[in-house]
């Protein structure tokens with residue numbers, strides 16, 4: 029009797045355990061608990077390389093451990109370096125005639141300037157344009173010799189206030205530097221016109237998300253200093269700017285001033301980490317589920333804050349504590365049903381997304397599993413602000429043949445609606461996977477008034493809404509993870525990241541952002557039927573020149589691309605198997 033009783037108890041206990049294992053419920057409360065901690069004052073905006081960022085990574089690791097993940101990397105952390113600060117050293121110098129400039133008061137080196145010295149004559153070259161289009165030409169460098177000299181030029185362009193400015197592609201600082209270098213200038217002095225910066229403040233030394241530096245010194249000087257340089261000519265920047273904007277043609281002139289400057293800029297780096305764990309399945313394939321855990325820290329200029337003058341904890345409850353909570357909660361629910369899984373499921377909390385998708389780019393460049401075996405990548409970035417019409421954004425729907433129908437299939441009977449976009453490239457970590465030919469599913473409830481402000485707080489999170497979304501995604505993930513069928517990758521939208529986002533011409537290849545070989549831009553893949561394919565471009569090629577002009581890095585590539593017109597025939601120099609091959613491309 030007693031033994032019978034024990035057996036019954038054991039059976040009942042087994043039932044309870046199995047029951048609870050198979051029925052993990054995501055609740056508004058379980059979501060709330062993660063966001064509450066991640067978006068707390070103590071976590072201080074989860075800045076990569078700082079204490080708050082580390083606390084967040086540790087919190088996520090503890091959750092992963094609790095769930096019982098297999099660590100794919102050393103104790104769940106995949107470390108990498110990020111640039112946390114750009115500093116100008118005390119060795120910077122600028123002087124001419126009897127004037128000695130003061131660092132940060134009169135001048136400041138640009139964050140991507142070379143560390144270099146130059147003593148030479150200063151030549152004023154307007155906006156530093158070399159625009160050569162069918163209907164529109166403006167070359168500030170014609171009829172003036174800048175070889176080996178300083179060029180002094182205006183920041184920005186004449187139509188800064190117009191959204192459809194015809195100069196937009198030529199107004200960026202990087203583009204102007206490349207043009208000046210092409211023309212043989214040996215140093216660059218940028219100055220702000222009245223239109224751009226009435227108060228004439230110097231640029232702040234902020235990291236522009238690339239470690240690519242120039243070969244020549246590049247300095248921002250104040251208008252008053254520029255006018256001192258021009259003093260012998262009896263003209264000033266204000267007048268020159270007025271003429272340039274009115275006449276839309278060069279006003280270049282030799283200033284006759286000899287200037288000496290030395291630039292020295294240092295990047296400070298700090299360690300951060302992606303947090304990675306896996307629930308093993310029963311095949312050699314994978315699904316990746318990820319969300320970035322970093323945010324903007326205390327904000328400030330250059331942080332990405334939309335209130336850069338307010339130094340305060342940027343809580344990032346929606347961006348992206350909500351997404352991380354989603355990853356952890358899905359992991360718990362999937363883990364409870366892990367026996368039915370075919371594929372392995374890798375969970376990743378990415379760092380340094382806000383600094384330019386650095387964590388996900390690091391992961392795809394240093395993968396811990398074979399990326400060819402990744403069936404799909406799910407990325408969550410802001411799941412906490414479900415709109416009143418229950419619409420969520422679903423990105424990357426065009427990146428596999430099956431995506432659309434799968435998304436619709438599991439939507440039926442739910443209160444949610446989808447706003448679909450086909451493109452594989454978007455403003456978050458899934459882009460890094462799409463660029464590696466992996467089907468992506470990007471989910472977000474979208475941007476809002478508090479986006480990238482300290483006010484992105486937990487009290488504005490729609491917890492019930494997030495539960496609706498996660499229950500939906502769970503079914504979708506589980507379907508793909510337990511199926512025998514793979515997804516068929518399809519290309520959807522451009523495969524190049526654009527700075528300005530508008531190109532009239534395209535070569536039809538995907539830059540390989542992971543490639544560290546220099547100089548040039550690696551070809552990660554070629555679009556079928558594109559000009560690049562027809563000209564014989566191949567995956568693995570490294571582009572080093574377009575139309576005889578150097579392509580040192582992605583910035584130069586985009587500058588060159590902007591200068592091309594549809595219909596033009598151009599040469600593209602590529603390095604293939606160590607040898608130079610010249611391709612002829614009809615745009």
Ligand SMILES: [Zn+2]
Pocket residue numbers: 320347348381409410
């Ligand atoms: Zn985000």
